[in-house]
Amino acid sequence: MANTDATEVTFRPKPSLPPPPNTVGPVGWLRRNLFSTWYNTLLTAVALWLIFFTLYHLYDWGIAKAVFVADSRRQCLDTSPEGACWAGVFHWFNAFIYGRYPYAEQWRVNFSFVMLAVWMAPCWIPRVTGKIGIGLSAVLIFPFFAGYMFAGGDKGLFVQFMLSAAIVTFLSIWLHVACCLLTGRSLPATILSLAGKGDDTDPRVQRNILVGAFLVALVIVFAIQMPWELRDIPTNNWGGLFLTLVISGIAITTALPAGVVLALGRRSKMPVIRTASIVFIELFRSVPLITILFMAVTMMPLFLPETMVLNKLIQVIIAVCLFAAAYMAEIVRGGLQAIPRGQYEAAQSMGLSYWKMMGLVVMPQALKLMIPNIVSNFIGLFKDTTLVSIIGLYDLLLMLKAVSQNPRWNGLHTEPFVFGAFVFFIFCYAMSRYSQRLERTLGAGQARR
């Protein structure tokens, strides 16, 4: 109960004075961050001069004196000898993206990448369930679809089957999304309730209905896709950013599962498996990627029976995947070591088997903890794929270099490299920003406020 005695003197604080004018607002910010001491002022002046110097010369070279429309480097030099010759970059733009992929067939590449984006898009729609399944299907089934779209040619029975499976999966994902958004139920639940077995107690009946529906759809799609045939495009025509994305994409998607397996192998109690994992990881981690690529190109034909001839792209992809797996294994191991023993013991005391303990308790925590490292490894891998240009695959870097060997653009080095650096920067910077966001959202539970 408050004392309502009128004679009591209550403390009434006066409103606080505003801070001194030179510590607030833009002026205060400037004083605090740029001119706090005499040497900070000096540093600011140096930095300003540096920024001005760089930007002025960049602008002068890249925009003010640059040539945007020309037919050859000679013409560029005649128009403005001191400026950049962006005309060459524009002229080669298509080759930078697709390499020597025939112009008429480039829609296949575009279509596949759009398809992948649409396939993965439900993972970012909040109300959709089963996102892990969608992500897994994109990793396991989509590559067959993309592989045929890129390479084309004669369809074997297996490719036809996988192509149909991919189309059915894609359609069912988007039917599933529609069901989730409209009714809030998953696609299997909707199919079951349409069949009138929504609350059937026997799981086998439900499973048979779902498998039956899938098979019917598969047969229909199979019949439809039978006559489709795309022009054969051999892999030595693949190139540019497209090839870079194919190699790094495959390496990145195989690196994580392979790394998890190797890391578990390295921490296993079984000596044979542990030794094999350690030897593999240390061997691949201690030598440069370029030696592994050389080894793949020069030695793989010696290791394999004469009847088995791999093309260069496949050799390179195998080498990059092995390399990536070894690096990822060490990152996953770091994550596993950071999980307290109590988590393992708790999982064991609940009676979980080894794989359930790892899959449900330990791995999710370890991977979440290691997100920054995993993504920076992905970025490193993306950058390292440029090494395939050394052994003669026309990836983005070699396409950039090839410009200067063309008679019309002879000697044009700087502009293509600046363009390439910009492309790589955009990709890598976007990846690192996304990982920082992911880290914040997933780590929200542990954030200290």
Add this chain to the structure above:
Amino acid sequence: MAMLEKGSPARETSFALMVNDERYRSVFYQIVAFALIVWCAWFLFTTTSHNLATRGMSSGFDFLGNTAGFAIAWHIIPYEPSDTYGRVYLVGITNTLIVSVVAIFFTTILGFVVGILRLSSNWLIAKLAAWYVEILRNTPLLLQILFWYLAVFSILPRPRDSLNIFGVFELNNRGFYMPSPLPGDLFWVTVLALLGAIVATIALAHHSNRKQASTGQRIPVLWPSLGMIIVLPLLVFIVTGAPLSFDYPVLQGFNFTGGTSVPPAFCSLLIALVVYHSAFIAENVRAGIQSVSHGQTEASYSLGLRPGLTVRLIVIPQAMRAIVPPLISVWMNVVKNSSLAVAIGFPDLVSVFMQTSLNQSGYAIEIVAMVMLFYMTVSLTISAALNVYNKSVQLKER
């Protein structure tokens, strides 16, 4: 529930026992894994030897004694085209090591400077350093190497119009020329004085540490040791009559003679390696310094230590613990990434041995094995050094 019913002992076969009982299971898995490895090894061995036989290729390390017969553009140990493949291997190793060691030295300095600038209280400087790091980290090293080589060093002027730096260095499209020192008769006395000063400095630092540990008093180390290392050799140098002259590069005809020179490929590789990896070291340094909790600084201030001493005695020793392990892995990457020299024709190990020698002699397996052995030795040496360092600075707990 269903699992319990299925697993009743009556239905346990010997195979199920092997898979379900942990004792047998691990043995079973290992036998399977071992058999798989042995089968793979046997398969690789037989197919490879079959392939080698059908192609008429020989194997073994005898080729190391054969004459290589090709020239190497730049080498620091003597080499002639009439030398053997074994010599080529050594030339490749020394070239790789020299470029790596120089790159590691400059990378570390530049990385520390940028890392400290990133923490500057000056907003503009911190932002500039941050953009330096972001731009360099997010573009491929190979692209940077090619950029330096093709877009910077290959458009340098011809020797006759070469760029003169500080009056003693010359830079042109044949390379970077610097004066080489010619030690005189009594120069060894100066070297001896320098070595003596270094030994005395180490002794002083050791003594100072022991004194501080036992009494708490600090003896100044920095200024006396700087004085010893710089002043003492300088005095000896002057007293003995400055016995050191330089052989300056001089333009003769179409090229420079005299002095020492490195080719443009060396310069581009070195600059690209230094600039690229310094961004990574800068991030490590920043993370390391930020990992020292602010309470440590506050505690040090409350004990009355001044900011300079706080940084030197409290922050840096704790930050080093977090900086050094990633720092050493960056060093390892510098060594490994120096192999990208093959793209611009700098004769490093991969270029002279794994490319030229392999193409000429065809001993693929032996050459690949030797190159990998070298890189593995370097990696293992560096990581062993790391482990020793880590043991000495780890937090001593419990």
